[in-house]
Amino acid sequence: xxxxxxxxxxxxxxxxxxxxxxxxxxxxxxxxxxxxxxxxxxxxxxxxxxxxxxxxxxxxxxxxxxxxxxxxxxxxxxxxxxxxxxxxxxxxxxxxxxxxxxxxxxxxxxxxx
Amino acid sequence: xxxxxxxxxxxxxxxxxxxxxxxxxxxxxxxxxxxxxxxxxxxxxxxxxxxxxxxxxxxxxxxxxxxxxxxxxxxxxxxxxxxxxxxxxxxxxxxxxxxxxxxxxxxxxxx
Numbered sequence: 141x142x143x144x145x146x147x148x149x150x151x152x153x154x155x156x157x158x159x160x161x162x163x164x165x166x167x168x169x170x171x172x173x174x175x176x177x178x179x180x181x182x183x184x185x186x187x188x189x190x191x192x193x194x195x196x197x198x199x200x201x202x203x204x205x206x207x208x209x210x211x212x213x214x215x216x217x218x219x220x221x222x223x224x225x226x227x228x229x230x231x232x233x234x235x236x237x238x239x240x241x242x243x244x245x246x247x248x249x250x251x252x253x
Numbered sequence: 254x255x256x257x258x259x260x261x262x263x264x265x266x267x268x269x270x271x272x273x274x275x276x277x278x279x280x281x282x283x284x285x286x287x288x289x290x291x292x293x294x295x296x297x298x299x300x301x302x303x304x305x306x307x308x309x310x311x312x313x314x315x316x317x318x319x320x321x322x323x324x325x326x327x328x329x330x331x332x333x334x335x336x337x338x339x340x341x342x343x344x345x346x347x348x349x350x351x352x353x354x355x356x357x358x359x360x361x362x363x364x
Binding site: 144173175180181182183185188196231233240241242243244245246247 | 259262285287289294295296297298299302342346348351352353354355356357
């Protein structure tokens with residue numbers, strides 16, 4: 141596709157369940173970022189991938205959060221034992237090496253009930 | 254690490270007026286300052302950016318200014334239109350490294 145694609149666009153889950161959020165970056169983009177946007181808040185950095193490795197995981201809020209990237213392309217953000225405070229829009233962005241502009245997907249709106 | 258402050262959180266203007274959003278940053282090594290516009294239900298989209306070797310950049314009705322000494326930068330929108338209504342984010346980074354974003358400004362342009 142032409143842009144960053146995220147799925148699902150909306151996810152409602154029960155507290156305590158695990159969820160997986162998917163990000164398909166722009167083809168050829170080596171860097172991939174996950175951000176969380178809570179209501180009325182800015183973009184909170186979660187994790188950064190360069191290729192398949194994650195040199196910066198400093199933003200993951202707890203050990204319930206994990207992410208992986210395979211083949212230097214698709215990334216999955218997994219939240220285990222979801223809590224209500226995990227409710228937010230999860231945004232993925234990508235850019236190519238040496239290019240400063242980050243392209244965002246439309247986000248996944250996660251609601252934990 | 255970098256810390257970016259953004260003001261105001263909400264800005265309401267009449268169509269045709271100008272709008273100004275201001276940001277400050279903490280890391281003097283930051284050298285890239287993008288501005289993103291986020292419309293309802295969409296991801297943020299880059300609208301303009303500025304690098305530390307310039308003080309001002311314009312693109313039609315939008316302009317950005319940068320004061321490296323004071324570590325602040327601003328977005329100026331002139332002749333605002335209803336379609337400018339959105340959330341605007343400033344960010345700061347070192348080159349292509351991870352951008353740190355401000356909390357966002359909700360701009361409302363009243364027709």
